[in-house]
Amino acid sequence: MSQVDTQLEETKAQIESEIPDDISVTDVKYEGPELVVYTRHPKEFAGNGDLVRRLASKLRKRITIRPHPDVLSDPTEAEGRILSVIPEEAGVTDLDFHQDTGEVVIEAEKPGMVIGRHGSTLREITQEVGWTPEVVRTPPIESSTVSNVRNFLKQEREERRDILERVGRQIHREEMADDQWVRITTLGCCREVGRAAFVLNTAETRILVDCGDKPGSDGEVPYLQVPEALGAGAQNIDAVVLTHAHLDHSALLPLIFKYGYDGPIYCTEPTRDLMGLLTLDYLDVANKEGRTPPYESSQVREAIKHTIPLEYGDVTDIAPDVKLTFHNAGHILGSAVSHFHIGDGLYNVCFSGDIHYDDTRLFNGAVNDFPRVETLVMESTYGGRNDYQTDQEDSERRLVEVINEAHDRGGKVLIPAFAVGRSQEMMLVIEEAMRSGKIPEMPVHLDGMIWEATAIHTTYPEYLRDELRDRIFHEDENPFLADQFNHIDGGEEERQDVADGGPCIILSTSGMVTGGPIMSWLRHLGGEEESILTFVGYQAQGTLGRRIQNGWEEIPVQNRNGSGRTDTLTLKMDVETVDGFSGHADRQGLENFVKTMNPRPEKVLCVHGDERSVQDLSSALYHDYNMRTFAPKNLETFRFK
Amino acid sequence: MSQVDTQLEETKAQIESEIPDDISVTDVKYEGPELVVYTRHPKEFAGNGDLVRRLASKLRKRITIRPHPDVLSDPTEAEGRILSVIPEEAGVTDLDFHQDTGEVVIEAEKPGMVIGRHGSTLREITQEVGWTPEVVRTPPIESSTVSNVRNFLKQEREERRDILERVGRQIHREEMADDQWVRITTLGCCREVGRAAFVLNTAETRILVDCGDKPGSDGEVPYLQVPEALGAGAQNIDAVVLTHAHLDHSALLPLIFKYGYDGPIYCTEPTRDLMGLLTLDYLDVANKEGRTPPYESSQVREAIKHTIPLEYGDVTDIAPDVKLTFHNAGHILGSAVSHFHIGDGLYNVCFSGDIHYDDTRLFNGAVNDFPRVETLVMESTYGGRNDYQTDQEDSERRLVEVINEAHDRGGKVLIPAFAVGRSQEMMLVIEEAMRSGKIPEMPVHLDGMIWEATAIHTTYPEYLRDELRDRIFHEDENPFLADQFNHIDGGEEERQDVADGGPCIILSTSGMVTGGPIMSWLRHLGGEEESILTFVGYQAQGTLGRRIQNGWEEIPVQNRNGSGRTDTLTLKMDVETVDGFSGHADRQGLENFVKTMNPRPEKVLCVHGDERSVQDLSSALYHDYNMRTFAPKNLETFRFK
């Protein structure tokens, strides 16, 4: 009998000794970080006050109770009884019964009403039918990504259970190392922006944090081939942690499954879905541009299948000696500051991921309050000594001016925008301005992946700013459902209609004018002197967006008839730039994040910024707060303990 | 056909195009770093002026010419002709013909006379008999280590040729990496003395530098198990470089053969022999103390079999992108400052190993002159701010006083000494003092491994200080052959005789009174008030030597009758300490080594010293010479390029 089996036997005996004699335990298993307890008496478990809570705190594990298959009531019968327990206003849209685990997945428009106060309605359901309920939200805007992910996971249910059991046994294995240390190896995004990837390594455990690409570079990928990472075999990685879905953090994650990785990815649920959306698009773009992508869509599915979603604040065992906790990072939907507690009080490392320190319309500001933290690995995108940004209030005022100006002369406002994050922030700004009468009512067209990304945002309102979340919960106030918003889903024909029509606002990808429907919009509107092309996001060196900002007026566009020939378009639109809508903290925000951090870390590694930014931030933090700061190079290893 | 074979074919064609038509080339092969050219015309090759030298510089390779087996003359006949070419004074003691390679190994008392001016005699031999001569020195003092190593290598000749061919093909493989970087990972001896071990890593190559133990620690071995070292499989190491034979650098080298390493060890020839002597003794001590040694003597033989000896100053390809050059380190016999030239001018790293900066009687001071060097990995044993040592001149004066005092009152001088290095230095000091009349003539007894270590020193006079080497070349002046020196090879009986006799000097191991014959000498002489126990080397914390220095007079000694019981001996001898004979540079020497280094390195990693020493030296070098200095921890990785 393996050591894990022995441990499970002991756990079972301990549970039995803690619960009343008339409640049976038929089996205990690990599923990922959770302990699953099977019983012939699920109703009694559910009925017995806070029995599960007491067990969880006694065993210091997350516990799920599941009915033994023998005692499951008939699904058809159970369905009626479940629906009678749940208030009708919850808006149940689907019930899905899984005989193998005794779970029933309830999809509802208002999950909160299915859960009830402190989970009372859920317990009532179990007491009524014996099945274990699980609740998911019905996307308020239909999202193909969300439904594809959910359907895929349903279809792969059996393999997923195997994965979870295997991962669970790995997490709860006996510690083998008799030594103790904590190290970080930098595989990318040091003295550069892009290809974020780190290895967090203890004597016992090796964790890969992020695995992104470097946009605009020619094949500069993270140094995965070194033995500290995957060079010694992908099976040496115990876990992967993904801070957020942006491609500079996620693009090459599916690749590691090609290299034979078979373990878990920890991230938030929205990060999982957005990663699916963005990496599939990444493959798409590569194919369209005639490049061979480094992996296939089947590896994206592997990544999704191996994802174990965690919520902000959940302290989760991910290895015998490592606990992970995610906290809101304020950067994009599901973005997480990732806190690692190592050993039994041995050491604490915090990876900021990308952060926004102040509240925005979309998100609360990044969390920087932890039980303990000795070392912080810190993004430095705007860490340069002059990287202070306009206040968002001023930026919004300026945007309102631009929109009014275009409207007044009968023109349109064309905004190139990133699908995830910045587009939703713009939607909120525009919706508010229109509602309060600062700009006239007019259609706002959303083109490219923006609509889909917005749908994913509305599926996870818990991850949005408090006020916004509350508005979405009250369907009639959901700003993303405002009438002005129109999804461009009619292709060129619809674009032509819009172009022929009156004043309007158009948000379209790609955000740096490097391809996508924005190119088509430039063909339609480029000649209109009354319209305004408005940049609201960072335009990287070498992109067409940056060139236009710099005054280029002769723009190469692909010929409309698909011949592959390139025409030259003379841009007559006004060009405006409205700064201040970044998803990244500016220099002040980065300093504030560290300054107000509780507790103040001893060491800071400044990463995810160009050479000047990381050096500036590193020396500023050293001088102002007397911490040990570093501006690492890629491929270095730091030992902390 | 493999890429290496293609390359060899091309090389053969190139050689053929460079040499006269009447000289044939039958085969070209790699043997380790050398290119071996087989020919049916060895005599013509040898006769043709500097043909080989021109080829070597054209091909930028070390070249050895060997006769095709078909054209070899009969060994018995050849023997006579060889002996007629070599001057009789050369003192040939053995001729060994190897039909497989056409080599004849000539062992002679005066190898220089077999070689002749610029190799003229060697060429004459080849022209006369066709065989390729190789010369080794007949040890002036018989050394079982040297003869065991030589006999073993003779016996394993065939496997060794296979190893060399394999290594040669590895070295000359095509570079695979399209990236370029240089990194060092610290596996031991950081902020501590002991368990020296580093990995020097390029995108193409991984080299292990040293692999020692930590004396006096309980099982603190280098971190070999991490993936940057052997964790990813021993086959990922391309080469091992050993700076010198001390156990804190060599003790665990044989272990890596147990882990499956099958590649080359580069070190000097005396380091190879001393490593054999010291690691076998290391196993012996472990066995005697009832500990299970981490490997067997068969792994020591593997290590010797895989050793490719290099001479000081030889620039040697050890990987497609790495050239290694050893330089005298002045620390012990064969100790080497190891210079790595990486890529085609990409980067240069120098490992000091252990060094002595000033000349001693035994060795010239450490070399610190290089074509280029950007990073220096520097020993710091005496790097502390107060680690200045007495001048050796003063120390010698004090030693003379002590010896005279003991002699005057009819006593003996008992000196615990390390077998390798310090003992030979003491022998030279004593011989000189006696010869010049500063102390009276009296016997000097050498006990333990000292005699054997001395014999190895005399086998390699090229590695000793210029003046000393010259004296050894003139046999009648070889100080180690002086009449006073007596090898204690008669065990307890002889020791009893010595103890019963008159004034004398005894040098005995172990150097820190932790075991060995010194324990027996303490039993014999411990009660003699007229005798003086004289410490001349560092006594580590926790050793009996240190305790005696601190005034302990009650000494536990094992009962003479072998019962295993421990008696207590009351020490009545005088106890003296004479500092200044260290094999390590003191603080001043370390600073001078860096200060006068040509060129001055940009970065210095201070290692091989306790926490205080490395910090002191690191900050002193930073402040005085404005270099970037580091005091690494174990298990860190530094990237330089």
Ligand SMILES: [Zn+2]
């Ligand atoms: Zn991001």
Ligand SMILES: [Zn+2]
């Ligand atoms: Zn990023």
Ligand SMILES: [Zn+2]
């Ligand atoms: Zn040494």
Ligand SMILES: [Zn+2]
């Ligand atoms: Zn030493």
Ligand SMILES: [Zn+2]
């Ligand atoms: Zn040493």
